[in-house]
Amino acid sequence: MKLRKFFMRSKPFLVAGLFVFFLAGCRSQFPVLDPQGPVGKSEYQLIVFSAILIAVIVVPVLLILVYIVYRYRAHLGNNAPYTPEWADSKLLETVWWGIPILIVGVLGWYTVNTTFLLVKPPVKDVKPLTIQVISLDWKWLFQYPDQQIATVNYCEIPEGMPVQFVLTSDAPMNSFWVPQLGGQEYSMPGMAMRLWLQADKTGDYAGSGANFTGRGFAHMRFQVLARPQSSFNAWVDQIKKTSPPLTQAGYQQLKKPGVADHMSYSAYPPGLFNDVVNKNRNHPSSWRR
Amino acid sequence: MGNGNLTASHFFVTGDPLIYSADAAIILSVLSILFFLTRCHKWGWLWREWITSVDHKKIGIMYMIAAMLMLFRGGVDALLMRTQLALPNLQFLRAQHYDEIFTTHGTIMILFMAMPLMFALFNIVVPLQIGARDVAYPFLNAVSFWLFFFGAMLFNLSFVIGGSPDAGWLAYPPLSETAFSPGPGENFYIWGIQISGIGSLATGINFVATILKMRAPGMKLMRMPLFAWSVLSSSIVIIFAFPVLTITLALLFIDRFAGAHFFGMTGGANPMMYVNLIWMWGHPEVYIVVLPAFGVFSEVVSTFAKKRIFGYKSMVFSMLIISVLSFFTWVHHFFTMGAGADVNAFFAVTTMAIAIPTGVKVFNWLFTLYRGRITMASPMLWTISFIPAFVVGGATGVMLAVAPADYQYHNSYFLIAHFHQVLIGGVVFGYFAGLYYWWPKMFGFQLDERLGKWAFWLWNIGFYVCFMPQYALGFMGMTRRVYTYGWDLGWAPLNFVSTVGAFLMGAGFVFQVWQILYSIRHGRRDLTGDPWNGRTLEWSMPSPAPYYNFAQIPQVKDRDAWWMEKQQMPEEGRGNTAVKYEPIHMPKNSGIPFVMAVFWFIAGFGFTFHWIALGIAGLAGVGMSLLARSFQYKMEYEIPVEEIQRVEASMGRIG
Numbered sequence: 001m002k003l004r005k006f007f008m009r010s011k012p013f014l015v016a017g018l019f020v021f022f023l024a025g026c027r028s029q030f031p032v033l034d035p036q037g038p039v040g041k042s043e044y045q046l047i048v049f050s051a052i053l054i055a056v057i058v059v060p061v062l063l064i065l066v067y068i069v070y071r072y073r074a075h076l077g078n079n080a081p082y083t084p085e086w087a088d089s090k091l092l093e094t095v096w097w098g099i100p101i102l103i104v105g106v107l108g109w110y111t112v113n114t115t116f117l118l119v120k121p122p123v124k125d126v127k128p129l130t131i132q133v134i135s136l137d138w139k140w141l142f143q144y145p146d147q148q149i150a151t152v153n154y155c156e157i158p159e160g161m162p163v164q165f166v167l168t169s170d171a172p173m174n175s176f177w178v179p180q181l182g183g184q185e186y187s188m189p190g191m192a193m194r195l196w197l198q199a200d201k202t203g204d205y206a207g208s209g210a211n212f213t214g215r216g217f218a219h220m221r222f223q224v225l226a227r228p229q230s231s232f233n234a235w236v237d238q239i240k241k242t243s244p245p246l247t248q249a250g251y252q253q254l255k256k257p258g259v260a261d262h263m264s265y266s267a268y269p270p271g272l273f274n275d276v277v278n279k280n281r282n283h284p285s286s287w288r289r
Numbered sequence: 290m291g292n293g294n295l296t297a298s299h300f301f302v303t304g305d306p307l308i309y310s311a312d313a314a315i316i317l318s319v320l321s322i323l324f325f326l327t328r329c330h331k332w333g334w335l336w337r338e339w340i341t342s343v344d345h346k347k348i349g350i351m352y353m354i355a356a357m358l359m360l361f362r363g364g365v366d367a368l369l370m371r372t373q374l375a376l377p378n379l380q381f382l383r384a385q386h387y388d389e390i391f392t393t394h395g396t397i398m399i400l401f402m403a404m405p406l407m408f409a410l411f412n413i414v415v416p417l418q419i420g421a422r423d424v425a426y427p428f429l430n431a432v433s434f435w436l437f438f439f440g441a442m443l444f445n446l447s448f449v450i451g452g453s454p455d456a457g458w459l460a461y462p463p464l465s466e467t468a469f470s471p472g473p474g475e476n477f478y479i480w481g482i483q484i485s486g487i488g489s490l491a492t493g494i495n496f497v498a499t500i501l502k503m504r505a506p507g508m509k510l511m512r513m514p515l516f517a518w519s520v521l522s523s524s525i526v527i528i529f530a531f532p533v534l535t536i537t538l539a540l541l542f543i544d545r546f547a548g549a550h551f552f553g554m555t556g557g558a559n560p561m562m563y564v565n566l567i568w569m570w571g572h573p574e575v576y577i578v579v580l581p582a583f584g585v586f587s588e589v590v591s592t593f594a595k596k597r598i599f600g601y602k603s604m605v606f607s608m609l610i611i612s613v614l615s616f617f618t619w620v621h622h623f624f625t626m627g628a629g630a631d632v633n634a635f636f637a638v639t640t641m642a643i644a645i646p647t648g649v650k651v652f653n654w655l656f657t658l659y660r661g662r663i664t665m666a667s668p669m670l671w672t673i674s675f676i677p678a679f680v681v682g683g684a685t686g687v688m689l690a691v692a693p694a695d696y697q698y699h700n701s702y703f704l705i706a707h708f709h710q711v712l713i714g715g716v717v718f719g720y721f722a723g724l725y726y727w728w729p730k731m732f733g734f735q736l737d738e739r740l741g742k743w744a745f746w747l748w749n750i751g752f753y754v755c756f757m758p759q760y761a762l763g764f765m766g767m768t769r770r771v772y773t774y775g776w777d778l779g780w781a782p783l784n785f786v787s788t789v790g791a792f793l794m795g796a797g798f799v800f801q802v803w804q805i806l807y808s809i810r811h812g813r814r815d816l817t818g819d820p821w822n823g824r825t826l827e828w829s830m831p832s833p834a835p836y837y838n839f840a841q842i843p844q845v846k847d848r849d850a851w852w853m854e855k856q857q858m859p860e861e862g863r864g865n866t867a868v869k870y871e872p873i874h875m876p877k878n879s880g881i882p883f884v885m886a887v888f889w890f891i892a893g894f895g896f897t898f899h900w901i902a903l904g905i906a907g908l909a910g911v912g913m914s915l916l917a918r919s920f921q922y923k924m925e926y927e928i929p930v931e932e933i934q935r936v937e938a939s940m941g942r943i944g
């Protein structure tokens with residue numbers, strides 16, 4: 001892909017530029033600029049590409065501004081040309097209608113392409129893991145439909161495997177964001193939204209809610225722990241053995257407004273996720289209930 | 290349904306020392322104003338000269354004063370927030386208080402600061418600039434102002450009575466529904482905005498009519514000053530956008546008041562519908578406020594470079610394109626709501642497309658400066674500083690428009706930095722440029738340049754110190770609307786820097802207040818009416834303009850009408866030609882707009898607390914006011930020739 005080549009070539013400039021811009025130390029402090037999965041990486045490339053494309057126009061404009069303001073300042077003895085009635089030039093106007101059209105054209109082209117690309121799973125030949133996520137007041141509930149376990153405010157995923165997060169909300173709408181793995185998606189009552197993410201390496205990735213939901217919103221942080229497949233399996237087994245199950249009553253308790261620590265459940269009420277989605281669904285077929 | 294079980298202890302906001310001290314400050318300042326008015330026997334003056342006035346210049350000044358007070362309130366909100374975020378784990382504000390403050394900060398700054406400041410400029414400048422004696426509907430103009438004023442008062446009242454709204458400046462449901470926001474806060478929000486929104490819509494209609502029908506003879510549309518063009522394009526957007534807001538908030542209120550299911554979580558309700566509707570107004574809204582700023586820049590650049598504006602037709606054309614395109618970008622506020630790749634791709638491209646006409650305008654301003662003679666007076670300083678601020682802010686806007694990348698920026702501090710950069714760098718700097726530029730025309734004296742420079746540099750340095758770190762904080766994963774954060778996230782240093790920047794801007798505002806107070810005494814009086822060597826008609830008349838504006842309606846022969854006239858006229862003969870005056874018809878003052886707005890306030894207050902009887906009584910009062918108006922038959926009076934001669938002579942315009 002051309003974009004990738006462009007990106008590889010400009011990488012040294014880019015890193016230098018970011019270093020100057022942020023001054024404040026290492027890149028790992030900037031999760032968005034330190035992506036650890038294919039989704040995050042393609043978004044990162046688009047961020048860099050658009051920043052460079054924009055800089056191509058912004059920097060010259062600012063330099064021209066400084067030059068003009070200095071050159072044509074009103075003071076005695078300024079012998080720069082002064083043409084008070086000159087106010088029209090077809091050629092010049094064509095140029096500056098043209099430049100932004102060109103830049104926006106190029107950027108628009110790549111944007112449209114990437115937009116369609118990112119709807120698909122990052123890798124095709126692996127069976128993905130599905131995790132159902134319910135945002136509550138003010139905590140995140142994760143359910144593993146294949147493993148039949150559930151967690152609160154953290155989840156484990158196998159490294160290198162595409163994960164399909166299915167998001168809904170049983171509280172005001174939130175947004176599910178793990179910056180190092182990729183961009184966010186809204187979790188909304190009555191909707192089941194899909195978000196593909198993948199971690200290439202093992203690690204602890206911080207996530208947070210990104211859409212305001214009230215008093216406890218600031219505390220809606222969670223961890224995504226990427227582990228080798230074997231330790232992921234061991235973790236699932238251990239949860240199944242040692243943790244209590246989440247009951248219907250337990251869910252109602254969990255749903256109440258409040259913040260929570262990390263929690264694990266060896267089982268959860270079957271169909272809980274679908275019930276939550278259907279309960280809040282805004283489709284006309286549910287009006288009869 | 291609702292909060293019928295409200296008790297007296299819920300009525301007044303209690304329990305927070307910050308709020309008690311604000312209460313004390315409000316009560317003290319109200320008492321001192323009342324004392325001053327009584328002591329100096331100013332009640333009659335206030336009623337006759339201001340409250341009942343339908344003069345566009347006075348209405349403009351009242352808009353400006355109200356907007357400045359709201360800028361103060363919104364600014365204090367901002368400083369409180371930045372104080373809370375300066376360091377991790379601070380206990381300065383509790384979560385609830387912080388949520389209320391960011392909500393009121395956003396609402397006030399857009400709807401009760403930017404909008405009235407914009408209407409101030411509309412009112413003060415447009416009739417003078419197009420050679421008219423008033424706006425098309427002077428009575429309606431007064432109605433608009435008082436509706437805005439009492440809407441803003443109702444909204445601000447929530448601070449001490451009942452509790453402020455705390456669901457964000459756009460009040461997304463389900464959070465803003467009764468289930469999650471049971472108190473009266475969201476009702477204050479809805480009614481405050483609804484009441485002032487009616488006024489805004491009326492102002493939009495008023496200025497479209499004024500500009501299309503009231504121009505001086507000879508002023509064809511393509512001879513109109515660019516500020517008037519910007520007002521026209523902005524007003525057109527108002528007319529199409531504000532009804533959407535009115536309906537959206539009305540539906541939200543029906544949800545809250547009558548338990549309907551438009552936007553909640555159950556019964557087929559759909560919060561996504563609200564998010565779409567509110568941004569169908571919300572996105573055009575930002576163009577509503579920025580277009581007039583573009584107009585100001587065009588006037589100022591041309592005047593202070595002593596050169597005709599470059600590419601006039603492109604400037605007009607690009608503003609009209611922006612007005613139209615502004616209605617086709619709203620989805621970019623929620624790319625992450627899962628609309629699908631095709632929808633997101635469409636709105637990404639339309640959003641980027643807005644950068645094209647905007648970019649053209651920047652180039653045209655630059656080439657107006659090119660081969661000009663640039664004087665750096667206050668209005669020009671703000672205009673020049675606008676260009677880098679807005680160019681960088683616009684550039685990050687284009688980055689945000691890249692839909693897949695937006696998944697990483699959305700609701701982060703990158704977004705916060707972007708929109709503050711365009712709204713402060715574009716709108717606020719633009720309106721400041723306009724205020725400095727037209728101040729002598731409003732009040733007849735100039736503002737002190739030395740204090741103005743202090744204010745300018747504090748604002749500008751503070752602006753970059755405050756918002757540049759916020760772009761980086763976005764990349765660090767900091768999301769908006771968090772009231773606290775931990776040391777482990779590494780956000781502390783940049784947040785601290787950002788807070789310092791906010792206080793520098795606050796200091797800049799203090800200097801502006803000082804500058805105004807100082808200049809009232811010591812500012813240079815403007816005796817010529819044309820202190821900047823201006824180009825458009827408002828500079829052809831004395832400062833401040835007489836209440837009937839033009840003793841004789843000017844004949845316009847070209848763009849930059851006053852500049853052309855000055856070129857053809859010998860210096861000493863200016864304004865001294867013997868003319869034959871004719872009697873002038875002017876609209877009479879009226880107390881009805883004020884009284885009607887008070888009734889709206891009563892209605893809004895009643896419905897906010899579910900006191901239905903009071904609400905209906907208020908609405909009945911509104912109906913009576915309208916009825917009373919329809920029975921008024923003599924709404925105009927005539928100024929006799931002798932009086933015109935006397936006024937003109939007193940201003941040195943007749944030799």
